[in-house]
Amino acid sequence: MFSLFRENLRIAFDSIKSQLLRTILTVFIIAIGITALVGILSLVKALENTISSDFASMGSNTFNLQRYEFTSRRSDEKQVINPVIGYRQVKEFTEQYNYPTARTAISFQGTRTAEVKYENEKTDPEASVVGVNENFLNNSGLKLEKGRNFTSFDINNNTRVCVLGSDFYKNIFKDDNPIGKTISIRGTKFNVIGMLEEKGATFGNNQDLRVLIPIQVARTMFTQPNINYNVSVMVEDAELLDSAEEEAILTFRNIRGLTPIEENNFGIGRSDDLINQIAEITGVLNVAAWVISIITIFGSCIALMNIMLVSVTERTREIGVRKALGAKKSTIAAQFLYEAIIVGQLGGLTGIVLGISIGALIASIADFVFTTPWGAIIAATIITFAIAILSGLFPAIKAAKLDPVESLRYE
Structure with missing residues (x-):
């Protein structure tokens, strides 16, 4: 039994070698569909990993007060302009909102183009500066690699201290411990009290090249009009999140001076809500990847079947000789089916390699968190095997049913 299987494989490989150009074209036709499937699924997974890792660290027990709802700004709706959230x-919100166990963080982006100096070194590219209070690091899921966090004393007394992103360690400090060193931003000197763990970049926005300073100090340095402030609230128990959110909405509506019949002119966002919306978007992209791939794979299935039918026609006399020598119908059918499976798997393997390579390359350029798409690889393997069976079954049955006498007379 094993010797027959080995003999059929040998015949299949010999046939593939004798039709090398046609086989290569078929392999690449199959590979195109598998490349599209694996490549797109790899990129979608990398995108999902990147965004989820950025927002999941905030925790499921955090919500934000923001200028707009995340889902409300659609181009097909009349744009409603909400007022900025001012200082x-x-x-007032931090003073009035006293929900048990809740911690409120406030912050604003001072600038994205600050030049940070230390002795004779300075940042290139320019860094961003963020004004924060003592709860910002915890509510944002940021962790310290060295030093300490801000305290209430630092914030309330306008102490000129700062926490740096991890890029400054190698950038201007040249691997020297930055804690206790003095840096300069726009002529104002700050004592470094902490350095954050590496966070990475998202969509080209470097999270590790930023300086966090007390919010009151930041307000004296950056005085542009209509600054929009960010508010983040974290509760210790996730089960209290809904009631904490309701009280926050009521408190902020009162601060905004809204009447009971007026709609909110601000938004509420949870990190897990955003992750769920991202999952919906990536789900649509996954469906698109499957549709594109199935169309291409359908074409490759037809191509493989045609090549196998041509192979049956060209080898009609050979089939007649084998049958005259006692070969069974099942043996003849197996020879052609093995040939189709080998070509299909070669196409699948080529497509998987190309798809992963393209996905990894684009993910590297876009700074996405790339992981090996095992699901896509398994799906591609199963699909190519199914293609081979479907494409090779009809030609194999046709070859097995050939009349040996007529086959021997075939020219």
């Missing part, structure tokens, strides 16, 4: 409003 007076966030200050």
Whole structure:
């Protein structure tokens, strides 16, 4: 039994070698569909990993007060312009909002183009500066690699201290411990009290090249009009999140001076809500990847079947000789079926390699978190095997049913 299987494989490989050009074309036709499937699924997974890792660290027990709802800004709707969330409003919110175990973080982006100096070194490219309070690091899921966090004393007394992103360690400090060193931003000197763990970049935005400073100090340095402040609230128990959110909405509506019949002119967002919306988007992309791939794979299935039918026609006399020598119908059918499976798997393997390579390359350029798409690889392997069976079954049956006498007379 094993010797017959080995003999059929040998015949299949010999046939593939004798039709090398046609086989290569078929392999690449199959590979195109598998490349599209594996490549797109790899990129979608890398995108999902990147965004999820950025927001999941905030935890499921965190929500944000923001200028707009994440889902409300659609181009097909009349745009409603909400007022910015100003400092007076966030200050009142922190004073009035006293939900048990809740911690409120406030922050704003001072600039994205600051030049940070240390002795004779300075940042290139330019760094971003963020004004924060003492709860910002915890609510944002940021962790310290060295030093300490801000304290209430630092924030309330306008202490000129700062926490740096990890890129400064190698950038301007040249691997020297930055804790206790003094840096300069726009002529204002800050004592470094902490350095954050590496966070990476998202969509080209480097999270590790930023300086966190006390919010009151930041307000004296960056005085552009209509600054929009960010408010983040974290509760210790996730089960209390809904009630904490309801109280936050009521408190902020009162601060905004809204009447009971007026709609909110601000948004509420949870990190897990955003992750779920991202999952919906990536789900659509997954469906698109499958549709594109199935169309291409259908074409490759037809191509493989045609090549196998041509192979049956060309080898009609050979089939007649084998049958005259006692070969069974099942043996003849197996020879052609093995040939189709080998060609299909070669196409699948080529497509998997190309798809992963393309996905990894684009993920590297876009700074996505790439992981090996095992699901896509398994799906591609199963699909190519199914293609081979479907494409090779009809030609194999046709070859097995040939009349040996007529086959021997075939020219």
